Amino acid sequence: MLVERLDESIRVRADFKGGTIKPLVFVRRGQIHRITSVNCRWMDREGTAKIHYFSVTSDSGDVYQIHLNSGDMTWHLDQVMIES
Amino acid sequence: MIRVGAKKQPNLIMYLDIDAFFPSVEQVKFPHLKGKPVVVGSGVVASSSYEARRYGISAGTPISRAVKLCPEVVVLKGHQHTYASFAERIFDRCKLLTPHVEAYLDEIFCDLTGTPAAQRPTLELGHELKQAIAEDPGIGVTIGFASNRMLAKLAAKDVKPDGVAVVRPGEEEAFMEDRPIGDVLGIGRKARGRLEQINVRRVRDLKEFPLTYLEKIFGRNAFLIHERLRGRDPYVPSLTPKSVSRETSFPRDTIDMEEIMVVLYYLTERACRSTRTLGLVPRRVTVKVRYGDGEGETASGRVLDAAVLDAAIFGIARDTFKRIYRRCRLHLIGIVLSEFVPARDTQPSLYPDGHGKRLGDLYGTLDRIRSRFGHSSVIAGKSISLMRKLERDSYGYILRTPSLTK
Numbered sequence: 449m450l451v452e453r454l455d456e457s458i459r460v461r462a463d464f465k466g467g468t469i470k471p472l473v474f475v476r477r478g479q480i481h482r483i484t485s486v487n488c489r490w491m492d493r494e495g496t497a498k499i500h501y502f503s504v505t506s507d508s509g510d511v512y513q514i515h516l517n518s519g520d521m522t523w524h525l526d527q528v529m530i531e532s
Numbered sequence: 533m534i535r536v537g538a539k540k541q542p543n544l545i546m547y548l549d550i551d552a553f554f555p556s557v558e559q560v561k562f563p564h565l566k567g568k569p570v571v572v573g574s575g576v577v578a579s580s581s582y583e584a585r586r587y588g589i590s591a592g593t594p595i596s597r598a599v600k601l602c603p604e605v606v607v608l609k610g611h612q613h614t615y616a617s618f619a620e621r622i623f624d625r626c627k628l629l630t631p632h633v634e635a636y637l638d639e640i641f642c643d644l645t646g647t648p649a650a651q652r653p654t655l656e657l658g659h660e661l662k663q664a665i666a667e668d669p670g671i672g673v674t675i676g677f678a679s680n681r682m683l684a685k686l687a688a689k690d691v692k693p694d695g696v697a698v699v700r701p702g703e704e705e706a707f708m709e710d711r712p713i714g715d716v717l718g719i720g721r722k723a724r725g726r727l728e729q730i731n732v733r734r735v736r737d738l739k740e741f742p743l744t745y746l747e748k749i750f751g752r753n754a755f756l757i758h759e760r761l762r763g764r765d766p767y768v769p770s771l772t773p774k775s776v777s778r779e780t781s782f783p784r785d786t787i788d789m790e791e792i793m794v795v796l797y798y799l800t801e802r803a804c805r806s807t808r809t810l811g812l813v814p815r816r817v818t819v820k821v822r823y824g825d826g827e828g829e830t831a832s833g834r835v836l837d838a839a840v841l842d843a844a845i846f847g848i849a850r851d852t853f854k855r856i857y858r859r860c861r862l863h864l865i866g867i868v869l870s871e872f873v874p875a876r877d878t879q880p881s882l883y884p885d886g887h888g889k890r891l892g893d894l895y896g897t898l899d900r901i902r903s904r905f906g907h908s909s910v911i912a913g914k915s916i917s918l919m920r921k922l923e924r925d926s927y928g929y930i931l932r933t934p935s936l937t938k
Binding site: 487488491494495496501505511 | 608
């Protein structure tokens, strides 16, 4: 089990529906990762901005932690857990 | 409407404990970890999953020993604010049942007395709440119901993890009868040791003793213990915290006085900010140290100022520290602010010099900036050298083993 901390900007396609955010696909270094499940979500704050965190499983089976900063509407990739 | 002759509703307290909190959150975040031994901590285990507990790993076990006990254990550093966010969601669910919620990091007391929830079958209510929390945020909890806090907590303890238990009105005394005396709130290790020496091990043994004898052992708490032995708990929790504490261990045991002072200043800053936010002024500052050899010491000093000024509190903490420090490698340092009085009740100086007021205004402004933009948005010169040593997030430096305010 390997947890790698990352801090990368990513592009995400997400559904914003009924007050909830559901990330569907993200692009990291040009590679497309389809999100097969959102394992959990939680929220934090950075100053006045809400930070929406998601733990997602991609089609490769790896689990990623990503977040959306609602202050500047940017998505970031925080960490990946790879089952070794 | 007041109904004449209406029966007073019995008290109903709900105690909710989040099972193996930190590892449970990690297992929700990373589903690969489900069913695997997981510990969260750095240096020492802060919390271990039930799978890890089977190997004898519990809170306080050094990580190196945990890895020896169970080589396949997954060790994670964890993130306090993620856990706080999960806990918040559980607290919010409880707040739907009653406004009287007292929340700690991983446990919650709810006073359901007189609420519509108290009218429902208690077990059903417990299972329903447990199910809702298992769905969102996906964490297991144990719930106990009783007429007071102590019994509700003990009831939950009996069915941990993932259980619901009720002590029904009228069953309180019988519920306590066979329990070990250590289960009674207020009977600590010392008193228990003394009682066990005279072969008093169970509640029913101690109940035989008259109040006058209990007074010799427990002093002014004797009546409280007397009642608790019978399943009654007259204790009413204070809304004011008894203490605000911050502590951390060093990445490596150190004798570097500059490093020690920088960390102590940072901890003082954090504790002072929390205290100001609560509108309290401490009358006592306690410094806690633990050396590399495991020995520890605490000492305290009095606060005379009418305001919580970081520099003044740090001065007392520094002097107190110097009094007890025995110049060997330090493993952990902490500060505890206690004996609070409300800030509005303090006596301002008869001879104001203007400087104190300006400092008070300065800290007030800093607090407002930090609560809006995060503690890291302003770093004091004294703790700037920590930037080279510790990681930071918007909440401040990420301490190795941060403590939480009690």
